[in-house]
Amino acid sequence: MSTFANTLIEWQKQHGRHSLPWQGTNDPYAIWVAEVMLQQTQVMTVIPYYQRFLEAFPDIECLAEASLNTVLTLWSGLGYYSRGRNLHKAACLIMERSQGRFPQHAAEIAQLPGIGRSTAAAIAAFAYGERCAILDGNVKRVFTRYFGITGYPGEKKTEALLWQKAEGLLPQENAQQQMATYTQALMDLGAIVCTRHQPKCLNCPLQPDCIAFAENRVASLPTSKPRKPLPSKETTFLILRNQDEILLEQRSSPGIWGGLWCLPEKPIDINSQTYCKQCMGIESVTISSLPPLNHTFTHFKLRIHPQLLQVINYPRKKTATKIWLTIDRALQLAIPVPVRKILLELTSSNRF
Ligand code: SF4
Structure with a gap:
């Protein structure tokens, strides 16, 4: 096995994370949900x-079998809602194409x-021990520092070089037994040792060979966007x-906040009452x-x-994409974070 992989595996066993709720399983479904939620989101939030x-x-x-609405309600507040929509879409595809059998590679x-x-590589490594490299944001940071690679990691050329490095460092012997620990080790090192700010180089198992550490370039790597x-x-x-x-409208999907319930939106330069009357057929006063x-x-x-408006003489109609409901009920729906903030502000300031 490469020294790099061996060092990381030994370090993970002693110092890595072992009790996260998605660890200790090789169920690809449970691992998939965790990996998708962890994209751009901190462990404690997830x-x-x-x-x-x-x-x-x-x-x-x-x-x-669940409705997209139910899925997005549980996702509400986690952000990047396309992740929730795609999870649901992928689950439907897996049921349709392979009777619920999760892909094996x-x-x-x-x-x-x-x-x-x-x-995909993280799921395959954790669920099946497949020998494949991961390269998420944290791992890019570790590799750019360890190899002293300059250039923004999101640029094609730099990313291609990082993938090449990631593949070259994979465990070679007993790879199937080692892949889950090795993959977790890389994630853990990026999350708790080789952090964006104030990395703990003195406790890092890679420090003896780390180029950024040797050349005092840790703070300048990875290169900023x-x-x-x-x-x-x-x-x-x-x-x-x-x-x-209040009235909420369901946003069309795809699009920003697609599928979520939102307050009606209007261009800033049009008078609110005029907009309500002409575009929504609602008489109101601001x-x-x-x-x-x-x-x-x-x-x-x-x-x-x-803007808060009082409705006058509006026939209270419910349609598939428009609903009238109390603020308490609205807060239980899949709503974007700013809408939640506005509704909470309304209730806490007694404006409503
Ligand atoms: S020595 Fe420091 S910069 Fe290098 S990999 Fe370890 S934590 Fe990151």
């Missing part, structure tokens, strides 16, 4: 969501919606009040404006101006 999700959907069949797993090469300022947009969210109820709030997506920033 744990309660993971436990609730597995309780509600203990296997692929249960997930496929990383290359097949990577064909499922929402699963990239690294996630070339910065382009994010564009910003402004919008108005309408809180239409009818007695003790009561007040709430403090604006900011929300950052990966590709733009959104400044939201919430």
